[in-house]
Amino acid sequence: MLAILKYIKPYKYLIALIMVFTLIAIMLELYLPTLMADVVDVGIVNEDVPFIIKTGGWMVLFAFFAVLFTIAVAYISNRVALGFARDIRRRLFVKIESFSLQEFERVGPASLITRSTNDIKQIQDVVNMMLRMMTRAPLMLVGGIIMAVSREPVLSLVFLVAMPILVGSIVLIARKAIPLFGLLQKRTDRLNLLLRETLSGIRVIRAFNRVNFEKARFTEANNEYRDTGVKVNRIIAVVFPIMLITMNFTNIAIVWFGAIRIDQGAMQVGNLMAFLQYAMMILMSLIMMSYAFIMIPRAQASAERINEVLNIQAKITDSSTARKLVSDVSKLEFRNVTFHYEGAEKPALDNISFQAKAGETIAIIGSTGAGKSTLVQLILRYYDIDIGKIMVGDTDIRDVKIKDLRNKIGYVPQKASLFSGTIAENVRFGKDDATDTEVIEALKTAQAMEFIEVKEEGIHSHISQAGANLSGGQKQRLAIARALVRKVNIYIFDDSFSALDYKTDARLRHALKQKIEDAIVIIVAQRVRTVMNADRIILLNEGKLVGNGTHEELLKDNSIYQEIVASQQTEGESA
Structure with a gap:
């Protein structure tokens, strides 16, 4: 994962801005419970309405700016994550284009497609989450603990029981989930491979009445993917009940022991309300961190697969003395x-x-x-x-x-590969700046004009993906024209x-x-x-x-x- 994250360097200033905005938002949020405690302990107890209005006004203002900075963080985080994913996708595509057929065949088209789409999407989501949660959660955790301890050091001992349970469950579940995430991506490769084969070979499958056989193959792969996904989600599903139970029992403990301290005169009601708010902040930050730690293993598996492709050294490259x-x-x-x-x-x-x-x-x-x-x-x-x-x-x-x-070299392969677009665009694939005259000349030499002339739009007629709306001979003649236009x-x-x-x-x-x-x-x-x-x-x-x-x-x-x-x-x- 760290090897992939080196590509995020161009966004370091935006990331710094995210951290600054997050810090400001959290400081504003952390001050709100203190103001609320003052409203209860000073304003309500003393029936001081002007104080309540004044302090309430500050609370509204702080809350407004906290929301504003949080929205800014979400916007910048999405922009960084999308830009980062775009850069990785471009690097991966360029790398794949540099492969010789040997490397291309070793990894396989289906797996390369998965790595360029699904795997990069996993990393994009985790980067976005890390920028929003992994910067926010630790700051909120530390800030919440400091504020809670400064208000009620004795009552803060409740966290010594809750936090080890939460942290232990997170670590245990993350260790169980990591191998399954890697397997899940391999199952995705398999699904993509079967889909690609079935869709490209649909004519052959139907001609030989192999539809049921292909259905069975796909169903088997689909079920394997489902079963692996169920295992992963079953493990993840255990986390949230544990956290909710821990949070609820923590709140019960805080109210119980807080009530005892209030009865003893050692604590005020406003302080208990503020402490509960800080406790919620601390526990919510742990939940955010746990969710991040659950998602990171899947991104780790995807990052390893992407790094595997990026680290492949193409055997056929220009030598240092190539001229x-x-x-x-x-x-x-x-x-x-x-x-x-x-x-x-x-x-x-x-x-x-x-x-x-x-x-x-x-x-x-x-x-x-x-x-x-x-x-x-x-x-x-x-x-x-x-x-x-x-x-x-x-x-x-x-x-x-x-x-x-x-x-x-002008090369015409065994299988004529055409691209969606016009006839002229396909011929110009051999020479970008070819004029219409040059295109028509190449098509005449390739004996292709006889079927093009009957089309309403001539050389500007549309070709479907892979030339599906052309016969085998027509595709071959266009492929020959594409080579001839190069001269x-x-x-x-x-x-x-x-x-x-x-x-x-x-x-x-x-x-x-x-x-x-x-x-x-x-x-x-x-x-x-x-x-x-x-x-x-x-x-x-x-x-x-x-x-x-x-x-x-x-x-x-x-x-x-x-x-x-x-x-x-x-x-x-x-x-």
Whole structure:
């Protein structure tokens, strides 16, 4: 928790103001019982009406300013807590954005969402509470004890019995609750994961009639969350009856022994009334502190989870010697590249070497799991290789600034990821300052204008979240346009023609040949028809390079390629 609280430093002056205002409010409140005692013991006993009016006026004035300062404290506390939560959320988001895919996959999207929302909300609530209660309660406790003891030292001995009971119950319950709060957040992760999977895969779930299965999974996770929450709240629920009983018995004891002292002439009625008020202040401050100590463990669990993410060191970062890639990229080369996924026994890519030059189209083909997508992701430095080098021009990509490297690449992933907004906004995701003319040119090259032109608003037509109102082929063409608008040196198409019909596929490849003829083009594909006109075809099998040549050369000499071609030959398609 302390590690998270270091981010509250920018608000130190506001926190100081909170403490000053709280101190003033408490001093005013602590003086009210003394004035009330004077009203009873002096004004009422002596029937001094002017004194009663004068003292009552001071009480109203003090109460008004006490309320005013308390409202100011509440406002400033909320502002600090919300600003603090905003800062942490921004830091967490920036940190997550810096992760390589390896770190991202280790924590998981569902858990990262929980940590960025629910966990930060828990800390925000506790910070707000600490600024309001944890500054107020100790000051009121100390002030109340001082005022009570100064008025009636003998009667103050009652607190020696009440306070240990309250403090002991708080400590015991806090120790029991801490482990359960951490478990509760893990249960929240699980719920978020199931919700995310169910909502994103709703079509598949319904298509395979797995609704009841998913209901059962969610019900189980939901019940686990409920059971953990019940345990936590059951423990917390014990606190308040103990406190109420202790408070009530304390009040009974004060009235009992106070009445005896009044009967003995050692104490006045006004003093007893004031002492009761101070006793209530002392006990209320303990209740506020106990509530804070109950909430802090949950925030502690959330803070640990947030710190866990903030303390993760991204494995793929710019080195201290990384430099800007100033020259145009005319060559891309793999030199004996070997790469393992974390925890894998076998390498995903094993001793891969090939070269691609500007103006060349290199196709990568192979069976599922051969390492095709892994290979192109290494170019983008989503992962770092174990052995060998990947050269851009004459520079190892690990010696180039990551941002600069990726600025030279137009990437179209296997799954076309679109964002809610307009078609133009999605295309401009590749280039912020692209004009409408550039957007339309990229869309024409991607063969997307044929379905855009029939829309009333054209390129300004709205796209639903994740492109839900578009077909698979339409989404792929928009993703291709987004890469083309960048006008870069390297274009990577990772199986991004799979949803296109053969006619559109052929037109698109012909248009690409004309528009990006000076760039390095890497096409990952399953279909031989898509890659057969490439300048060279890289054939992968189980992570190894087993073929490198033109379609005709591989068809003539490579048995694995021959098998792939034979498996794809149909009545309407031949190699």
